[in-house]
Amino acid sequence: MSQMKHIDNTPSTPGKFKIEKSPYNRLRLQFSLAKIIFWSLVFVGLIFVFLYRSPSSSSHVSSDLFRRSLRTSSYGGPAWEKKIKASAKPRSSNGMCVLVTGAAGFVGTHVSAALKRRGNGVLGLDNFNDYYDPSLKRARQELLERSGVYIVEADINDATLLKKLFEIVAFTHVMHLAAQAGVRYAMENPSSYVHSNIAGLVSMLEVCKSVNPQPSIVWASSSSVYGLNTKVPFSERDRTDQPASLYAATKKAGEEIAHTYNHIYGLSITGLRFFTVYGPWGRPDMAYFFFTRDILKGKSVPIFEAANHGTVARDFTYIDDIVKGCLGALDTAKKSTGSGGKKKGPAQLRVFNLGNTSPVPVSDLVSILEKLLKVKAKRLIMKLPRNGDVQFTHANISLAQKEFGYMPTTDLQTGLKKFVRWYLSYYGNGKKSAQ
Numbered sequence: 001m002s003q004m005k006h007i008d009n010t011p012s013t014p015g016k017f018k019i020e021k022s023p024y025n026r027l028r029l030q031f032s033l034a035k036i037i038f039w040s041l042v043f044v045g046l047i048f049v050f051l052y053r054s055p056s057s058s059s060h061v062s063s064d065l066f067r068r069s070l071r072t073s074s075y076g077g078p079a080w081e082k083k084i085k086a087s088a089k090p091r092s093s094n095g096m097c098v099l100v101t102g103a104a105g106f107v108g109t110h111v112s113a114a115l116k117r118r119g120n121g122v123l124g125l126d127n128f129n130d131y132y133d134p135s136l137k138r139a140r141q142e143l144l145e146r147s148g149v150y151i152v153e154a155d156i157n158d159a160t161l162l163k164k165l166f167e168i169v170a171f172t173h174v175m176h177l178a179a180q181a182g183v184r185y186a187m188e189n190p191s192s193y194v195h196s197n198i199a200g201l202v203s204m205l206e207v208c209k210s211v212n213p214q215p216s217i218v219w220a221s222s223s224s225v226y227g228l229n230t231k232v233p234f235s236e237r238d239r240t241d242q243p244a245s246l247y248a249a250t251k252k253a254g255e256e257i258a259h260t261y262n263h264i265y266g267l268s269i270t271g272l273r274f275f276t277v278y279g280p281w282g283r284p285d286m287a288y289f290f291f292t293r294d295i296l297k298g299k300s301v302p303i304f305e306a307a308n309h310g311t312v313a314r315d316f317t318y319i320d321d322i323v324k325g326c327l328g329a330l331d332t333a334k335k336s337t338g339s340g341g342k343k344k345g346p347a348q349l350r351v352f353n354l355g356n357t358s359p360v361p362v363s364d365l366v367s368i369l370e371k372l373l374k375v376k377a378k379r380l381i382m383k384l385p386r387n388g389d390v391q392f393t394h395a396n397i398s399l400a401q402k403e404f405g406y407m408p409t410t411d412l413q414t415g416l417k418k419f420v421r422w423y424l425s426y427y428g429n430g431k432k433s434a435q
């Protein structure tokens, strides 16, 4: 009988209920309705939660990111702000106050230390990525900390954090050195170049254009923008529309982006085309660095050669000369002319080669290292791979010389001697070795 009742209560047509007017059935109907309302509310609630956290709601995302970033142990809070202010305070009241991005990088460390030494306020910014051994970046950070430079650990794409830094300190200058470096790695990880060299640059310029007062910007472009140019020495007026690698293409794009921000917002921007910078505390992904490691380990050293035994050469430039060039560019940078995102008048837009004006074949670089290390290299002559490398670079530096007296003074032999001395003291005589 009860079974029969059950069958009777099921709807004969889907979507239709046989409604009987007993109090028990009314109670059951009310109970079902309450359940439907309850679950509908839960469902709507879940949709709200999802929408609130969805990336399409950008303002929520950025404020959420900011809250999250400030919650990390490395930044946020009054003690953190105090460290920033102390690091960024110039020794004299009219001194420069510089935000150095990529401060734990090779050039960034040297430039930050030099600025601090002469009394400028300096704050570093670095994301400490693992493109190469991050412990070397940490060691550079310790070095800077000892000289009073604090490095905020964050990515240049974190616009909320950048804005916060400008709220805490009115930087007069930005030395923008954070970038994805390396010519050959661009084939392995192309998106990292777009992330740092294009999106990161735009993120930084967006903040710089909207703060008041706007800072003057000096940033690292690259000799690689000359690409397949064959006219030597490379002059700033030469064509730069034939990049040979994605790295070069992103640096060239950076120069065009700089033009746009200068044109629309009145930002004062100076691009520096660095030519194969080397020296103590250098980058382990660069040839002079890993050649040293491999010669010491007895591993073979691949030396690239162009077609028909053509020489591959670089205008290797010592770090101290590059630092002088960076400081010269900062010292001669004029003020930006805009405010609050609006241009008030034309602003300075410059680009300079910072090279050594004396290209050296890669095989000669190996010979110098052999002598300094007192170890014979196992040379492996290889065809220049088609992975972005160009056959030679050679800087014409007359523009930088005229504008701020740039004059490199260190030849490759002298510079490598200093590098090898540092390498051996840092890694020990082959006991600890570079990765």
Ligand SMILES: O=C(O)[C@H]1O[C@H](OP(=O)(O)OP(=O)(O)OC[C@H]2O[C@@H](n3ccc(=O)[nH]c3=O)[C@H](O)[C@@H]2O)[C@H](O)[C@@H](O)[C@H]1O
Residues within 6 Å of the ligand: 181, 182, 183, 221, 222, 223, 224, 274, 275, 276, 277, 285, 286, 287, 288, 302, 303, 304, 312, 313, 314, 362, 389, 390, 391
């Ligand atoms: O001026 C720049 O704008 C760039 O300089 C640097 O690039 P490059 O000049 O290519 O330096 P680097 O890799 O040290 O190769 C040096 C030489 O060794 C040759 N080379 C290289 C590797 C190898 O296995 N064998 C070899 O012969 C190679 O063919 C080359 O001739 C920076 O890395 C880059 O980030 C950017 O800043």
